[in-house]
Amino acid sequence: MPHSDELKSRMVQEIVLSAVSILGYEQDAVCLAFDEIPPDDWEDLYHDEITTQPERLYKKSGYTM
Secondary structure: OOOOHHHHHHHHHHHHHHHHHHHOOOHHHOOOOOOOOOHHHHHHHHHHHHOOOHHHOOOOOOOOO
């Protein structure tokens, strides 16, 4: 699902505030990027990159495909 620039900006603000608070970083030390996955590509990505590398996930989804 595509997300609006407003939602992405709000998310970035929250992540940056968390990094500053939890990790003690300065705001200027935090950099974020988003890779939006087209809905038609999600199932392939889920199987190729998520289910094959569960050890990389710090937060797992509540569903399977």
